[in-house]
Amino acid sequence: MSTTQEATATSLLRFATAGSVDDGKSTLVGRLLHDSKSVLADQLEAVEHASRRRGQEAPDLALLTDGLRAEREQGITIDVAYRYFATARRRFILADTPGHVQYTRNMVTGASTAELAVVLVDARNGVVEQTRRHAAVAALLRVPHVVLAVNKMDLVDYAEPVFAAIAEEFTAYAASLGVKDVVAVPISALAGDNVVEPSAHMDWYGGPTLLEHLETVPVGTDPSVEPVRFPVQYVIRPQSEEFHDYRGYAGQLASGVLRVGDAVTVLPSGHTSTVAAIDALGVPTEIAWAPQSVTVRLADDIDISRGDLIAAGTLPVPTKDVRATVCHLNERPLHVGAKVLLKHTTRTVRALVKEISYRIDIDTLERRSGAEGLNVNDIGHVVLRTAEPLALDDYTDNRRTGSFVLIDPSDGTTLTAGMAGEAFDTVSTTDASQEEDWV
């Protein structure tokens, strides 16, 4: 029994699943929760009860991830659901994204915080349009690891050639998008093969089960080789007798390692100083690294407030002209000329949509120029002009300081997700002006 082990400290992996109900995604997620013993008796009892009511003999594990009543009534999935489970080795946060309605928006949301994406395919169908789309979103969001779970192997007689052909096709496609790490696992979520327990039907497969891979894949990046990025969230000034002159900059390190004595630059002002002290939530420390939340004190008395960036190493050049790949999230289209708010790290500024350079067909990866607007779920490239300079990194280099959202100033709606720089290499450009399927 591993309860004592489960109660010890472990690392944390955030991952996302993509696939439709037809691929067996709900069953897979249910299986992961159930076989890792994260489903508790009262939840299982509720599922057994519901399964019996529907005339099913075995508990339908897909019901474990059943959503809100509003969704059941309308037969839709509103958006990303977060699931939590743990094994002796690791704690997991799973962003479970629905496959069909609003697929792109939801997967972009789920993938934005994920370090690994599980793309599910049906072994009988192989790589289909939707699979390519899921791979493209994972690549676009720079999810470091992708797992292809080839499901329903039981329905193709656990045949190796079927798996090998799908794995080869997918790996080649993902690599062409810039995905660096792809692992393919043949599974049956329904029968439990290679999800948590190794399969008794696929001797030819020598790799890890899906859960073993999730437990051992490297988490995070190495902060020691990254430049320091510390967006200031809040200025702490106790103004008490004991801490009369205390002025600390509170924030979470977005990347890098910061040490007392380090030379730093404050952006966008460009002022320089050195780190006088670091307080790790009330305790002085000599060193801090991403993604720790700390408070930094500087040697010089310079004007710093929320929205400034304390940085070291290669510095981003503050700019008012932002070129970015975006995914539009709202039913209201995004048009050239729109005045919006742009939220980047802890800084919110006014911005103007100057140009929609092209739209990307997520299925074919073709660039289509001539688009006047972006509809919900559209991915495209835009040029923005901001009212104040932003210290943006390229999203390829830094997911946290390279990302932003656009907000409607009239009602606060989150409109668009943005990633500074170019997306993956897209295939070709066609003139879209003859097409009719967008605004």
Add this chain to the structure above:
Amino acid sequence: MTVTTQRLFRAEDTPFALSHLDALEAESVHIFREVAGEFERPVILFSGGKDSIVMLHLALKAFAPAPVPFALLHVDTGHNFPEVLAYRDRAVAKHNLRLHVAAVQDYIDRGVLRERPDGLRNPLQTVPLLDGIESNKFDAVFGGGRRDEEKARAKERVFSLRDEFGAWDPRRQRPELWSLYNGRHAVGEHVRVFPLSNWTELDVWQYIERENIELPEIYYAHEREVFRRDGMWLTAGEWGGPKENEPVETRLVRYRTVGDMSCTGAVDSDADTIEAVITEIAASRLTERGATRADDKMSEAAMEDRKREGYF
């Protein structure tokens, strides 16, 4: 272009490893500071339960050495565990906090709310809660809700917009990407903020152990006069129980959650230390709400309905 694979590494093997508790703590502190930076009048919902105690602990750390820049709001059902009220008052005094109390009993006395036939007071908390938020013009309200608690909560945002009626519309929720939280709201609207969104019950207990956080005594095994109702051990007391056919007995119990006395059940337990509690939780086959909350058993969608109306 950066070659990402070469930078990837096994976090466990480097000096820069963060445990899951460190990662969760860093995220929660980030959330508290975002609210302090963007809102005018934030408040922490404080019940004296373990989740709200952990929230307060994180807030104290987030702004140290300065005081917490938020007030506390307690929605008082009137059926409180005395140990929990005493804890609340000690915490307020120790950290020099401002406490607002919205009392269900006041609303019953004034005839605004009527006692339910079943005596449950948790469902009556919504009106005093929303009044308390409105009259004090709180624009950000920290709640201790966790997504692992219940399936209506699994889709909750960290920043959750509520309209001028305090209502939650799951379809109007904003997509939440990276760690960019959108707190824009109109006058009269407010945002519920859940800094413990990504924590599980076990994480909370492990953190309480690591940080050596004091809890009300009733979270640990103790002898108590209880009676059986709806499959749960309820505390005998002036709030309305037990009825004639409900015999009272003394048992060794503890509470896994702390809420209104009328609907929060104790569990049989001899776990009288934090280590014993963690072992018990890790081995438990029931969720904390399934084991101890009568109000959540009301219907399959009980929590969803209450959330829509403006509940915690």
